[in-house]
Amino acid sequence: MSMASGSPGIALGGIEKWYGTRDEPVHALAPTDLTVADGELLVLLGPSGCGKTTLLRMIGGLIEPTAGSMSIMGRDLWRSGQRQSETLADLGMVFQDANLFPWLTIEDNIALPLELKGVGKAERRERAHALMRLVGIAGFERRWPRELSGGMRQRAAIARALSYDPKILLMDEPFGALDAMTRDAMNLELQRLFMETAKTIVLVTHSIAEAVFLADRIVLLSPRPGRIDRIVDVPFARPRDLTLQASPEFQEIALSLRARLAEIG
């Protein structure tokens, strides 16, 4: 990854989050600076309560930070308490649950963002079908979400997030609810998508193996209050395959992360 190319994809300046009441405030995230390069795959890793999901949801515009500045592709996300819609158009979100609407078929779920943006029916369908081929669920266009397996639903959720071609994909433990084998397959799929589409990806996980396998850089967060503990570069060339996990270099990074997590968790 060439980190110096052009303007950063995401730039966070001193963003901070307090939750709760005046009497019992909770400091979810201490003031945090972070820059994500355009075309980088950044993983947020940490124990529960470290603010990694809060941080991701703030980048996605779902939570307004208490203080600090955020710019996405060089544009402000918030301006005087209002989310900026043209900035949001650069962001696609994938959640731990696929969150497909059960009353829409798979293709209509994937095309939902386009429908909200007023794209015509024929174009929506064409785009949805292309995305279904991209994520490997072609043939399930007219199915209901409940008829698909967990892994396939998550593929559909990724396709939905890609439907309006955002520059940045934000993923909140997207494979956390899947079994280990499906998860490995999805990690490979995500790497392929990342290489084919050249998106910037920020992914939250609590799996060290997933973090080291996928990331260009890993941001390790520590709890109470959530803050960045350290940032680890992962130098392996792509495409990476699953045998990488057995290599000494991979093990070394994973073990040092595990040791540090044990200290801060």
Place this chain on the structure above:
Amino acid sequence: MAEKANEPPVMKAAGFKRETILPWITTPLLLALLVTVWSVYVRSSGVSPFILPAPGAVFDEWLGMLQSRRAWGHTGMTIYATLTGFFWAALIGVFLGVAIARIRWLELTLNPFIVATQVIPKVALVPLFIVWFGFGITSKVIVAGVLAFFPVLTNTVLGVKSIDEGHRDVMTSLNATRWQVFRRLELPSALPYILTGFEVGIVLAIIGAIVGEYLGGNTGLGHLLIQSMNAFETSLMFAVLIQMSLIGFAFYFAIGALKRLLIPWHATGAQPR
């Protein structure tokens, strides 16, 4: 690809077909058994036809009703009162339910009254409605509507409140407008609840209409039932009961058909395939 695109759908339950056929056999059998026991009992016990007429006599009476313009007039009045009352109950119940679920202060303000009116036996208010709205059709429509209103209201509130937070996150991240959130998320998500409210409401509307007819006026199946009771025409009473039950079934199944049409994706609206 880890998962093949042509694998069979996950949800096709084995033995599903047998489960849908079974009631079509057992229901007629049980009905036949009931009628047989009834018939045998009437013949062997020598019970007076004023207490319990034979099933054959009841059936003849019902066939007679089907050929009587007057009986159809009564049936029509009951259907009219039921549907009109239900229509207003559904309309107001859904709109007020959505408002209550979305506007916190409205819910806090109205909740004590809703609970109170839920607890009051509403049938006890029928004489009051007759005093206010007279012996005509209006009081029946209002009783039917009042009874049908609460299940529609409470189910709508529940439906709007049960909307998945993850689904809301999706709409928020897509920067959906308030109208889009209502039209694309809240309405379809609440629809199964609303239709369940309709299912309960339509049956209560029939009860309301009939109870209204018991107490006042000279139209409707409820009135016909009271009239036959006063005249000791017990077989006519049974025939009216059959007519009422058939109306109830028809409305209930109509809502069921509406469910299959509007929420085919939902388990309760799923078509057997």
